[in-house]
Amino acid sequence: MALYPSPVGVIALATQHGKERVMAKPLWHGLGLTVRRAEQVDTDLFGSFSGEQQRPADALTTCRLKAEAGIEALGVDLGIASEGAFGPHPAVPLLPVGREWITFVDRRLNLVISEHAVSRSTNFSSCFGVSPAAIADWLQQVGFPSHALMLKSHDGEAGRTGPWLAKGVRCEQQLTELMAVAVQDSPVGLAWVETDMRAHCNPTRMASIRRLTFRLIRRLANPCPSCAAPGWGLVNTMVGLPCRWCGLATELVNIEVFGCVACGHTRQQPRRDGLTSADPAHCPYCNP
Ligand SMILES: [Zn+2]
Ligand SMILES: [Zn+2]
Structure with a gap:
């Protein structure tokens, strides 16, 4: 090997x-x-x-x-x-x-x-409510219980301050109990629930x-074509893909820059996906 x-x-x-x-x-x-x-x-x-x-x-x-x-x-x-x-x-x-x-x-x-x-x-999201039943749609949307949650008391402002009551919650029974505690401690009677992104x-x-x-x-x-060090790859992109109708430069990527972090050698090449012109929808002149 x-x-x-x-x-x-x-x-x-x-x-x-x-x-x-x-x-x-x-x-x-x-x-x-x-x-x-x-x-x-x-x-x-x-x-x-x-x-x-x-x-x-x-x-x-x-x-x-x-x-x-x-x-x-x-x-x-x-x-x-x-x-x-x-x-x-x-x-x-x-x-x-x-x-x-x-x-x-x-x-x-x-x-x-x-x-x-x-x-x-990504399921990154937050929500507030009084119980799991009250936020059932959201729970389904973020993939609970296969995806865990964190929760705290809603502080009445943005909901975001204050310490977390629990993290890594992926059991409905536990969520029910913890939301009840959070609601008790909240000045507005709400639990703040957020996806656990760990x-x-x-x-x-x-x-x-x-x-x-x-x-x-x-x-x-992928070795560098100049010095053979490992890690030859995309290091930068340059915008300016020409519009298919008028030829003006758009904000889409036109050139991909490949490079080596060891010797600094770079090479510019056209997009790997073969796209050579931009849809006029992206053109500042044809579709302002
Ligand atoms: Zn190199
Ligand atoms: Zn155009």
Whole structure:
């Protein structure tokens, strides 16, 4: 068995949320790397979705810091970590989107390689009510009970302040009891309920992490055409795809920039999907 520039060995994974369940097999079969969980690393210190702990840096940097913490903890050369962020779509606020980052660090070859994905496939949402029956439609929409929830008392304002009463709730009986407690303590008599976005509580998110892991593996298996370092891949895009009717530049991607993080070599190429002109619907002149 081949694979990641040998000698291959152990790769540290800093997670407390079971991400090895979707990352270990692909890394083994795809690159010959054995995942070992760096359980000493308290990943919550790098920020938590539930808001108790702020991220020390942006998501991409945080991801690298976690991978490096795993490397330090296990005393190995390779590390990997993932990070997620959830919120409204920048253009369509009612539409939630999930963003995931994954970062691979190789101390031996001095490489840091990241992949990023934006997905509309997320159940990220919040709701309030007095009982599970009162929010039954929402519960179905967010995939409860296969997807866990967190809840607190509605504070009468945005509902968002105050400590969480419980997280990782995936049992209807438990939810009934906890919502009753939250309602009792709330000045407006409501429980605030939110999706738990931690990977082990959220199969949809776990699937996104799995897809991104495969993407990273494909990239690591791709050597730089100039220096042969692993990780040749998409590093930038340039907009300006010409309109099919008038030829003016649109905001759609026209050129994809591939690059190497080791030697800095880059190559510009047309879109991989073969699209050479934009639908006039995207044109500022034909469809202002
Ligand atoms: Zn290179
Ligand atoms: Zn046009």
